[in-house]
Amino acid sequence: MVRLPLNGVFSPPGRLTGRAAVVTGASSGIGHAIALDLAAAGASVLATGRDGAALSQLARTAAAGRVDLRVFATEITDADGRERLVETARAELGEISVLVHSAGVYHSGPMTMASLADLDDQYAVNLRAPYALTQLLLPDLTRTLGDIIFVNSTQGLSASPEVGQYAATKHALRAIADSLRGELGPKGPRVCTILPGRTATAMQRKIFETEGRDWDPEALMQPEDVAAMVLSVVELPRRVEVTDIVMRPAQKVS
Structure with a gap:
């Protein structure tokens, strides 16, 4: 089967054949692009997120490209949701050798006005959920000498x-x-941390609106750019470990 350019980025076919991957935050944006690229490179992928309708569309896209991508809608901040995700992944894919954390939420505001509920929400999604999910899948990832990818942000710097x-x-x-x-x-x-700057996603568009900026997605990185970097990291020979990658738009966007 020829590697289809699902995201406009080509990779040799079959490079990840035999690898089983779980990708969070796959309903849209960066996670969506990562799930497609891993599957198109030969991995068996379970893509998860909150938006069942968006995941169904992702599954249809994957089916059209004849790649092995399944979807599972769940709430990863919920312990039962995480356990069901892991059970489903193991039942459908076998031992997991790639875990990509791409789920995330964003709230902003000065400290004088910022909501503690927003802080709790970001802590639950951005930090606690990936920590807990990694704990659950670490036995698989250790046995398979796999890859754990944390999609972070330049705000992590x-x-x-x-x-x-x-x-x-x-x-x-x-x-x-x-x-x-x-x-x-x-x-x-x-274990690799990828820290993207401003990327043309639905979340970033809301940030631009909040900041009163004109939305110009062409000036930003695209989700496919980050997905290509994730794919490159996973495909590297085992003798190489990339620890941190910072990505920013070539057009300087503050």
């Missing part, structure tokens, strides 16, 4: 005004990745 809550969860997520990498050592799964 330095915090901008009025996004302290969001940036705090992203700084913490990077700390978890760094700590986990040290715990696992050279005989464990590889």
